[in-house]
Amino acid sequence: MDEVALRLKELLFPSIANIAVLSVDVNIEIVRIDAQYTTVGSACPECGAWSTRVHSSYLRFPADAPSAGRRVVLQLRVRRFRCRNTVCLRRTFVEQIPGLTRRYGQRTERLRSTLAAVGLALAGRAGARLAAVLGISVSRSTVLRLVDALPEPEVPAPRVVGVDEYATRKGRHYGTVLVDVETRRPIDLLPDREASSLAAWLAQRPGVEVVCRDRTPCFAEGATAGAPQAVQVADRWHLWHNLSEAAERSVAQHRRCLSVLTAAAPQPAPEAVPPRGRRRRCFTIRGAATGCAAGVPGAGTCTAGPVAEVVGVLTNGCLLNARASRAS
Numbered sequence: 001m002d003e004v005a006l007r008l009k010e011l012l013f014p015s016i017a018n019i020a021v022l023s024v025d026v027n028i029e030i031v032r033i034d035a036q037y038t039t040v041g042s043a044c045p046e047c048g049a050w051s052t053r054v055h056s057s058y059l060r061f062p063a064d065a066p067s068a069g070r071r072v073v074l075q076l077r078v079r080r081f082r083c084r085n086t087v088c089l090r091r092t093f094v095e096q097i098p099g100l101t102r103r104y105g106q107r108t109e110r111l112r113s114t115l116a117a118v119g120l121a122l123a124g125r126a127g128a129r130l131a132a133v134l135g136i137s138v139s140r141s142t143v144l145r146l147v148d149a150l151p152e153p154e155v156p157a158p159r160v161v162g163v164d165e166y167a168t169r170k171g172r173h174y175g176t177v178l179v180d181v182e183t184r185r186p187i188d189l190l191p192d193r194e195a196s197s198l199a200a201w202l203a204q205r206p207g208v209e210v211v212c213r214d215r216t217p218c219f220a221e222g223a224t225a226g227a228p229q230a231v232q233v234a235d236r237w238h239l240w241h242n243l244s245e246a247a248e249r250s251v252a253q254h255r256r257c258l259s260v261l262t263a264a265a266p267q268p269a270p271e272a273v274p275p276r277g278r279r280r281r282c283f284t285i286r287g288a289a290t291g292c293a294a295g296v297p298g299a300g301t302c303t304a305g306p307v308a309e310v311v312g313v314l315t316n317g318c319l320l321n322a323r324a325s326r327a328s
Contacts, residue, residue: 016099031070036077042095044081045103047088055080055092062101064108066135074108076101111136112146119147155180155187157205162235163213163223165193176219181212195222202226214238 008021012033022034041052057079064072078101080094100108107115115138118127124140131138162179166189176190176198190197199222202208211223211230215238223232 013100016097019097019100026070029070031067031072032075033064033072034075034077037079037095037097039095042079042081042093044083044085044088044090044093045096046090046093047083047085049083049085049088051081051084051093053082053084055082060101062106062108063111063136065111065114069135071135071137115143116146116150119143120150157207158182158187159207160210160212161187161202161205161208161230163198163211163219164235165214165216181210193218195219195225198222199226202230215242 008024009019012021013019013035018038019035020038022036024034025032041050043050057077060074060076060078062074062076064074066072076097078095078097080092082092083090094103096102102109105112115127115131115136118130121127122130124144127143128138128140131143158180160181162181164177164179165174166177167174174193176193178187178190178201179185180187188201190201193216195218198219202211202223203226206227206229208227208230210233211227212233212235213219213223215234220232223230
């Protein structure tokens, strides 16, 4: 029995020490694992004092990563200890299993890391849908909350910094975005585009050697004040953009000179457009039938077919109007 429990521990918790698997219950939907922590005591999270005085114990049921399509739930027996430090503000505290549980946590650490990785790749809605396929019931808000709880990654000191503006509300409020040109990743966002903000940011990073910016005066002043040792370079996109704007203004100013050099091409004669509207059409048909307005030779005695070709209507309608005109 001890050998089976040891193998279960190595299979279920390979990287966690001092934990014993008591039993495993498997049904169609859920795998329930009964386990407990085997250390003699625990350290107080407030003062760090070691304590072995047990106050009480209770069961925790954190969700774990699914196994073979089944949900896995741990049944952990955790103990509450008394803190021996009389100066400490905590009288009692609950033991936490490193790498498995945390305070007020409803999921194990490996399940949290799995959901956080899914959220980083797919965000909220798509991440929740993929988690449901994997057998994890979670909402999109929880996925985003787990991503937001991740610590900020350590960004290496940039050597070449790109500076540009971004709009939180176009035409009203602008900020400054700073990008590591070598890795092509954004580094930081400043709430405004003032020279003082950029100078203070660059002053905290003395390793900046090149500042790639547009031709805005505030960025030039901020780069000069915050990083006087850095070389300021105009970025390629803004150079081409400014060149295209200057060429467009020059062509617009000399448009008359260009029109003199080009020969005027003969304009084609406008094609006759058949009249539209029911009243106008009926009048034209009636005039064609009486030989006064359709422009067909011998219109007073022509049939309905030629009149329909000139006016552009169906033969039945032309015939009815012709008969009405003759009757009148």
